Every structure is written in structure tokens, then in C-alpha cells.
Amino acid sequence: MTPDLGGSRQGVDPALLQRAERRFAEEFGAPRPRLAVAPGRVNLIGEHTDYNDGFVLPMAIGRCTALAYRPRADRRLRAHAVAFRETRELDLADLAPPGGSDWLSYVAGVAWALTEEGLEFPGLDVVVDGDVPIGAGLSSSASLELAAARAFAAAGGLPWDAVRMAKLGQKAENRYVGMNCGLMDQFACAVSREGCALLLDCRSLAVEPVPVPPGATVVVMDTGARRALAGSAYNDRRAACEAAVEGLKALDPGIRALRDVSAELLQRAAPTLDPMVRKRALHVVPENLRPREMAAALSAGDLGRAGRLMNDSHASLRDLYEVSCPELDLLTDLARAQPGCYGARMTGAGFGGCAVALVQEGDVAAFGAAVLAAYRAQVDLKAGWFACRPMAGARLLD
Numbered sequence: 072m073t074p075d076l077g078g079s080r081q082g083v084d085p086a087l088l089q090r091a092e093r094r095f096a097e098e099f100g101a102p103r104p105r106l107a108v109a110p111g112r113v114n115l116i117g118e119h120t121d122y123n124d125g126f127v128l129p130m131a132i133g134r135c136t137a138l139a140y141r142p143r144a145d146r147r148l149r150a151h152a153v154a155f156r157e158t159r160e161l162d163l164a165d166l167a168p169p170g171g172s173d174w175l176s177y178v179a180g181v182a183w184a185l186t187e188e189g190l191e192f193p194g195l196d197v198v199v200d201g202d203v204p205i206g207a208g209l210s211s212s213a214s215l216e217l218a219a220a221r222a223f224a225a226a227g228g229l230p231w232d233a234v235r236m237a238k239l240g241q242k243a244e245n246r247y248v249g250m251n252c253g254l255m256d257q258f259a260c261a262v263s264r265e266g267c268a269l270l271l272d273c274r275s276l277a278v279e280p281v282p283v284p285p286g287a288t289v290v291v292m293d294t295g296a297r298r299a300l301a302g303s304a305y306n307d308r309r310a311a312c313e314a315a316v317e318g319l320k321a322l323d324p325g326i327r328a329l330r331d332v333s334a335e336l337l338q339r340a341a342p343t344l345d346p347m348v349r350k351r352a353l354h355v356v357p358e359n360l361r362p363r364e365m366a367a368a369l370s371a372g373d374l375g376r377a378g379r380l381m382n383d384s385h386a387s388l389r390d391l392y393e394v395s396c397p398e399l400d401l402l403t404d405l406a407r408a409q410p411g412c413y414g415a416r417m418t419g420a421g422f423g424g425c426a427v428a429l430v431q432e433g434d435v436a437a438f439g440a441a442v443l444a445a446y447r448a449q450v451d452l453k454a455g456w457f458a459c460r461p462m463a464g465a466r467l468l469d
């Protein structure tokens with residue numbers, strides 16, 4: 072647990088903070104607000120493993136959700152979202168799930184989850200701003216949840232326990248918003264360290280910082296594609312994993328999650344499983360080994376090996392878990408064809424959104440420009456790319 076002191080502005084675009092403060096003054100007047108930020112994240116490997124009690128390797132990106140906020144004397148929440156040019160108001164005493172799935176529900180859901188824990192805090196006037204692309208698989212929602220948690224906690228004088236707050240963010244999303252996500256996104260947004268990825272064991276919550284070695288840059292590439300039905304497809308995948316666990320318990324009653332299943336056991340059980348359920352498990356079991364293998368490869372500076380693991384992960388997500396899409400397949404193919412690219416894969420839940428590549432340091436600008444030009448020649452969507460400079464997790468700013 073850390074005292075609730077101001078943190079570093081390192082990595083946060085000063086223009087973003089100025090815009091949030093200016094918007095706050097226009098919307099809510101003086102005095103000046105305080106600032107809370109939380110980064111978005113990119114997952115390097117270990118996709119759809121978190122809710123199987125497995126391993127993941129996310130990393131904060133250099134983009135964040137920024138809240139300019141001021142505590143109120145009552146329990147009203149008055150919130151303005153810059154991206155949606157919208158101001159909404161509600162009473163924090165009246166929250167009950169299910170809420171909606173719009174931007175305000177992520178803030179309200181966190182207030183609901185904090186209240187459920189018996190924590191007390193006042194209402195806020197708040198402006199929500201940020202430079203994490205929305206709905207692109209870079210955890211814009213988890214970063215909003217954690218920035219909101221930081222603001223409510225500071226306003227209420229509550230101690231900041233990053234892991235506890237990550238779990239509360241997940242609870243808000245599971246119960247209030249109704250998205251059955253695992254813990255990876257909230258954990259990364261809360262706990263990240265500057266310059267490092269995090270190897271997280273989603274069962275024990277043991278975490279190990281994994282620096283990206285010199286000579287390599289993590290590049291995020293946005294397909295521009297967004298899929299409206301991603302939530303229900305995600306919940307279907309979770310249900311298939313639970314069905315696999317039920318089936319595998321017949322062979323070994325000690326199995327609690329796919330994390331407990333070896334490749335040999337899965338092979339043995341394969342004929343007894345429903346074909347679709349089998350396919351899903353055939354992704355999860357090997358994918359769960361990759362975060363530790365990739366962490367070891369990065370620590371040893373073996374970028375070739377790290378890149379091959381990313382390519383294998385993508386193929387498995389495309390062919391077995393079936394959560395890729397033509398745009399993600401094309402973008403990752405184009406990335407791999409570029410000189411200096413060690414490997415590329417889709418990242419996040421899938422069905423659109425972003426891909427991630429590991430690229431030789433000196434080649435990054437040429438890489439991004441070439442991949443984007445080739446992609447735009449074939450796909451008419453608002454695509455983009457940026458190099459990641461991971462910032463620290465959710466914090467208040469001085």
C-alpha cells in the first residue's frame with residue numbers, strides 16, 4: 072500500500088493535461104482541478120489465458136486516460152467526456168447493477184464497486200479525457216476505471232492498494248458493465264512500471280517486471296476495425312473454456328482451470344471433447360506457456376525467439392481460438408514482411424482493434440510507415456501505429 076501522493080508526469084502528453092484542465096474550467100469553473108491518470112496497455116503475449124487462471128505479459132503504453140477532478144461536498148457525480156462532448160450527472164447513492172456499457176458506466180461502476188467494499192468517498196466534478204484509442208483493444212475502459220478509482224480514492228482519503236483497486240475495476244466491469252473480462256487489463260493499468268512489461272500469474276497474482284531489451288521496440292498497429300459483437304463472442308469463448316474444464320475433470324478431478332491442463336492430458340482427452348471446445352482448449356494450453364517463454368527470451372535478449380512466439384500465438388488465435396479478423400491477419404502479415412520485424416500478433420480480445428510487433432530499434436519509423444502504406448492500399452479504414460514507451464500505472468499527478 073502506498074500513500075496517496077502525487078506521481079510523475081513522465082510519459083504523459085502535456086497537451087492532453089492542459090486540454091483536460093481547460094475543459095474542466097469551462098465546464099465546472101474555478102478552483103483548479105487535480106489530475107489522475109492511468110495508462111492503456113498492450114498485451115505482448117498470453118491471450119485469452121487470464122480467465123483460465125494462466126499467465127499474461129502485458130505492458131503499459133505511453134498513452135493514458137486523464138481525469139481532471141474536484142471533490143464535491145455531496146455525493147453527486149457530474150462528468151464530462153471530451154471524446155463524446157457530453158456531460159452527465161448521477162447520484163452515487165443510487166447505483167445498482169446492471170448499469171450500461173457507455174463511458175459513464177465505467178466511472179459509475181467503479182464507484183459502485185468501492186461502495187460495495189464499504190469504502191466511503193464524496194462525489195466529484197470530473198472531466199474525462201485521454202489519448203488511448205477507444206475500443207481498439209488497448210484497454211481504454213480499464214484505464215478509465217483505474218483513473219476513476221484513483222480520483223475517488225484520493226477524494227475520500229483512501230489508501231491506494233494497486234492490486235485491490237485492479238480487482239475492484241474488474242468487479243465493476245464484470246458486474247456493473249456486464250463484460251465478463253479477466254484481470255489482466257485492470258492489473259496492467261494499475262500496477263505497470265515505466266519501461267517494463269509485467270509477467271503476471273493470474274492465479275497467484277505473482278508479478279515479475281520484464282524489461283524490453285535494448286535494440287527492440289514494441290510497436291502497436293491499429294487496424295481501424297471495430298467489432299460491435301465482440302462482447303458476446305468473448306463470453307462464448309469463456310464458456311467454451313469452462314466446458315473444457317468440466318470435460319477434463321473426468322480424467323483428473325484436480326483440474327480447476329485450463330491452466331492446470333498439460334498438453335499430454337489434453338491430447339489424451341481430445342476425442343471425448345466437443346470439437347469446438349477442443350479447438351478452444353488447444354489454443355489456451357500452449358498459449359499459457361508462451362508468456363514465461365517470451366519473458367525468458369526477452370531477458371536473454373533472444374529477440375528472434377520472442378518474435379517467433381508472437382507469430383505462433385497469432386496463428387493459434389486465428390485458427391484455433393478464432394478471434395482474429397481479416398484486417399488483423401493482413402496487418403500482421405504485412406508487419407512480418409518488413410525488414411527488422413521479429414514477430415507480430417493480434418493483441419487484446421480480438422475481432423478487430425490492434426496488433427503488436429517487436430521491431431529492431433533503428434527500423435521503427437520506416438517499419439511503421441511501410442506497414443501503414445501497404446495496409447491502406449488494401450483497406451479503407453482509419454489505421455495508425457505508434458511505438459510504445461511504457462509509463463507507470465495509475466497515479467495522481469503533482
Ligand code: GLA
Nearest residue numbers: 118119252253254255419420
Ligand atoms: C480483454 C479482457 C482481458 C483478456 C483479453 C484477452 O482484453 O478484458 O481480461 O481476457 O481480452 O486476452
